[in-house]
Amino acid sequence: MTVRFAIGDGLRNRIAAGELPAQSAIPSERELAQQWGVSRMTVRAAIDDLVGEGLLIRHQGRKTLVAGEKINRAAGFTSFSEEMRLRGWQPHSQVRQVTTLPADVAIAAQLNLPPGARVILIERLRFADDEPLAHEFVYLPHSRFPELAGMDLAQASLYDLLEQTYGVRPVYAEESVEAMLMPANEAELFGLKAGAPALLTRRVTRDEEDNLIEAATTLYRGDRYRMVLARRR
Amino acid sequence: MTVRFAIGDGLRNRIAAGELPAQSAIPSERELAQQWGVSRMTVRAAIDDLVGEGLLIRHQGRKTLVAGEKINRAAGFTSFSEEMRLRGWQPHSQVRQVTTLPADVAIAAQLNLPPGARVILIERLRFADDEPLAHEFVYLPHSRFPELAGMDLAQASLYDLLEQTYGVRPVYAEESVEAMLMPANEAELFGLKAGAPALLTRRVTRDEEDNLIEAATTLYRGDRYRMVLARRR
């Protein structure tokens, strides 16, 4: 644990505990530096982190303030499992197929693979509290994740598996969202009627080294699911 | 212009010019420090900025690499006008009403105003290349932007007006997106039939000082509009 993270966590905890409420000022950088017995630059680095997370707001000449409502402040993305748990629902999945197959042109282009390269397809019906909420197709390059096909994807989060098995962390995603009407065959899966509102998202995800990890297409039932996002700048 | 920004811009330009293509390594921090005649910490600060923008990727022990496809790399949000122009469409608006009225409980809560406080309502039909694409209701606190009601909102971007007139920059937004079926009265506006797919977004926006600026509800026609987003972490 570096000093920098220790200072950051200290402030985070004081904010979480309500000791530093929203709109209140944190101690000045010089004060914190003296309290921790470190140089001011180190304190600045720690505060930089929290500002980047949207927890603190700086003002030259004024003091550094605690931003309002820390909840949902991370402008990032989460896996389906994480997202459902955050909303207080119990997620699980029904794996409909896990196969490796040659990528068609569209998938190959999305993953930047040579045409015909092998990809792993994971098709899952995803439930929240035992109700089907989304139908998901995920494609991953087989060359990078060869053992993935044999793993248990019903309970575990795909992202957790990727991190634990391959040390890969998805950190960047480009996503598109559109509204459509539920086609008959999909409607059947959800127990809905054709023509019900649905949300279709397409996503490609990259790791810290900018490598493409997955291409995913997900159809959500529109009557139960609302996408929530936070964006900065 | 600080040295830090100059170094950042220098790298940005070299990347934009193709001199530093994707996946290539930028000079080491020590090299850059010597070339610019500054200390290494200053170079690091400049590189930090570009890493934050997603333009560069660091690896301890390895060199710092240029990330792929700078396009759409900003994980931020844009106004309708900006967004349409980015996609190559000509935006314009038909202002249907601009009024100030007492906020109902929902709007007051969203903008964190006392119940009954006055808000400005701007209702616009938004066009891309002369085709109606979205129907938007924006609420802003009247106390903060009293002169806004008299301004020309048909051509100008609301965000531009806020920045030029009040020095307010929207930097943070929380947004929800859901799919719905177009109700009959809305469908008429778009020249569509009731039951067509539609995307409903609700958004609250904050400025750099974490003050609530606007609450907006927008209904997009689902057959022409797809929301695109980039997310990090």
Added chain:
DNA sequence: TCGCTATACTGGTCTATACCAGATCGACAA
């Protein structure tokens, strides 16, 4: 009482230096 200014805060930038930690690669030994 009102308005200005001097001062003492705040954060913002920058230096010069030190050492730590991960990655790479060549030389040398088994």
Added chain:
DNA sequence: TTGTCGATCTGGTATAGACCAGTATAGCGA
């Protein structure tokens, strides 16, 4: 030939100081 060890790259953290640039305010003078 193969492996391993170390030199030497890289970025990561931290120091102790300096000065710049906004902001608030106490107090003084009109």
